[in-house]
Amino acid sequence: MAYYRSTVLVSMDPACIDKGALAVKEQLINELANLNLSEEVQVMDIPRIGDPETEGPDILVYPEGSHYIQLTTATVGPIVIEHFIKGRELQQYKAQMRDVTDEELREPKDKEIRVILENIGKIDPRNIEDYIAVDGYQALAKVLGEMSPEEVIQTILDSKLRGRGGAGFPTGLKWKFARQSPDTPKYMVCNADEGDPGAFMNRKVLEGDPHSVLEGMTIGAYAVGANQGYVYCRAEYPIAVSTLNTAIEQAREYGLLGKDILGSGFDFDIEVRMGAGAFVCGEETALLASIEGARGEPRVRPPFPASKGLWGKPTNINNVETYANVPKIIHRGLEWYTSMGSEKSKGTKTFALAGDLVHTGLIEVPFGTTLREIINDIGGGIKDGKAFKAVQTGGPMGGCLPEEFLDLPVDYETLGAAGSIMGSGGMIVMDEETCMVDIARFFMEFTQDESCGKCVPCRVGTRRLLEILERICAGKGVPEDIPLLRQLCDEIIQDSLCGLGQGAPNPVISTMKHFMDEYEAHIYEKRCPAKVCRSLITFEILADNCTGCTVCARNCPVNAISGERKQTHVIDTELCIRCGICKQVCNFDAVVIN
C-alpha cells in the first residue's frame, strides 16, 4: 500500500454534489497530479463534512484537520498550492473554528446562578473521581459520620427545599412522614420520567452529573431508613440510563453504594428501571405501579406513598432535581442555600427555555426572578424581531400567560395565582404568530392521548374538549361553545382522580382567560388572527415578488403550485393543504397568507 502523507476528504453530500462537488473533486485530483503529488496525497469521498447548505462543497485535509469550504473549481488550485507546496493554510477559504458550545447549556448569563447545572460539561459523568474532585460525596460522608437521620431531616426542613417535580411539596416534610411510617422495608424512588414536552432539565442532570442525584438519594435513604432505591427513567432517555448505570457501578466500587457505606453500617443500593412511553407514569402512584411491573394507572391517595407505596411499603418519591439539591444544601450549609430565592421558595430552579426565543436551552435562576428577566435578559427576547405573545409554563397541565404577567417573580405561589403552574421547568415562549386556540387544542390532544382512561371525566371529558376546540379551529365553532368549554373544564377538574385530569383543562382555562379575543375571532368572524388554523386561511403568491425560482413548487407536498421557471407561480387553492412550507422556503417573501 502506498504511503500518503496527507488525505483530502471530499464531502459527497447530495447538496454538495448539487453545488458542483464532483467537478471540484476532479479539479483537485488534476491539480495534485500536475504538482506530482498524487503519490503523496490521497483523495477520498466522505458522506458529509460541514453544513452542505452553507459550507458545501467542502473538503477536510488531514493530518492538519483543515476544513476548506464553499469551494469552486477555481479556488481548489490555489488551496492545493498553498497547503501542500507552501505548507500554509489559505485562510479565506477556511471554515471558522466551529462554535463547539453546547447549544442546550450555554455559558451562564448575568441573572443566572448555577447550582444544579454547575458541574455539567465540566466533569466527566462517567468518571466518579471527577465528581469527588469537586467535593462530591463530601455531604454523604458528613451525614453518615456526624448526623442522625433526624438531624438530616431537620436540615432539609430548615432549607425550605420544595419538590421540583411540580407540586412544590416541602421535601423535609415528605421525608419525615416516610421516616415515621412504622412498616418496613422502606424504599427510595427517584422520578426521572420527565414527561412534560418541552422540558429536559432532568435529562441533562442525569447525563452530566449523575452522582449528584445518587448522593442525594443516598442521603435521603439514610434519613428515612430505606435500603433499596429505584430511579424510574423514561425510555426516551437511553443515554441517561446508561450514564446512571455506569455511575451506580462506580459508586459501588468506591463503597458509596451497597453494604456498609463508608464503614458506617448503613446499607443502600440503587437500581434503574425504565418506563415505556406513558406520560401518566410521571404521576407518583402510576410510577410506582409501573415499577411493580403493572399498567401505569394512578390510584386514589391517601394512602400516600409515604405510608403505602412500592409493594405496599413506605416509599419516598422525589424528582431528580430535588435530590440533586440535597448534597449541596448539606455541604455548603443552610445560610448559603437560603440566601437564594424568594420568601417561600429557596434555592434555584432550572428551566428549559424553548420556542421563539433568541437563546433557547437550559438555564438556572434563583426563585423570584421575573419572567421578563428570564425571557429578555437570559433568553435574548423574541427572535426575528417579532412580538411576544405568551409564555407557557408547567407543561400540559400548565397555562399560558400574556405580556402583563411578565413582571411576576417566578415561584410556586405567584404562577399558581396567575392561572399557570410552576411545573417541572418547561418554559415555552410564543411569538405573535402563534394561535392560542390552536395551542389549547394542541395540549388537549396531548392530554386526551395520554389519559390512562381509568376515570370517565378525564377520558371522555378531554375528548369532548378536544372535539370542541377542533371545531373552533376549523371555523365551525358556535357561541355556545364558550360556556360549554367552561362547564366541561369544571367537571373534569372536580371529578378526575389524578393530577393529569385535574390539570388537563388548565391550558384551555388560561387561554380563554387571557386570549378570549382569539376564541371570539374564530367563532364569530371565522378568522384566525395569527393566521395558523388551516381551515381559516389561504395562501397566495404575489406576482410582484415572485421571481419564478421554482423552489416552492418543488417543496409543496401536494404539488399545488404550478408555473414555469422565471414566471410567476400560482397556488391551486383547491389542492393546497395550507401547510405553509411554500412560505417558509420562499426567499423573496412572495407567499402571503390571507
Added chain:
Amino acid sequence: MTSTPMQLDPLENPKMREVIDNTISEFGDQNGALMVVLNHLQERVGFITKPMQAYVAEKLGVPVSKVHGVVSFYSFFTTEPRGKHVVKFCIGTACYVGGASQLIDKAKQVLAIEPGQTTPDGLITLEVCRCVGACSQAPVVVVDEANHGRVKPSQFGKVLTDIQKSEAAV
C-alpha cells in the same frame, strides 16, 4: 432482518427463541420483572407478539391478561414488526411550535405513507412521539436512535436519502 422469517413468530425461530429465553432468565427473577423483561424483549426482538406475550406470562407465572394489559398500555411496546428504520417525528410542544406538522406533511408526500405505517418495502416506518428532550433543537426528527435537530422541510429529503444510501452501502 430478512423478510421471510418475519412471517413466522419469533418463538418459532430458534435463534430468536434463544434470545427470548435468555432475556426471560436474565431479568425474570426480580421484583416487578414483567416491565423489565418486556422492555428488553422490545429492544432485542423489536416487537412482542401475542404468542410471545403468552410465553412470557407462562414463564413468569402471571396471567396472560396482565401481560397483554401491560403491553397495550405502554406506547413503546409494539406487537408487529416495524420497518428496518424508524423515522420518528417529535410532536412535543417545542417541536409543534417549531413546525413539526410541516415536516410530517413532507414525509407523507415523499414516502406516501401515514405516521404509524411502514413503506411497502419494509424499509421505513413513520412514527410520532412526544418530546425526546432535545427541545432546544426543535423541530426534531429521530432516525433510529439519532436525533436530527432544526430540520427544515426542504432538508427532509436528505434524511431519507441518507437512510437509502446507508442501505445501498450495506
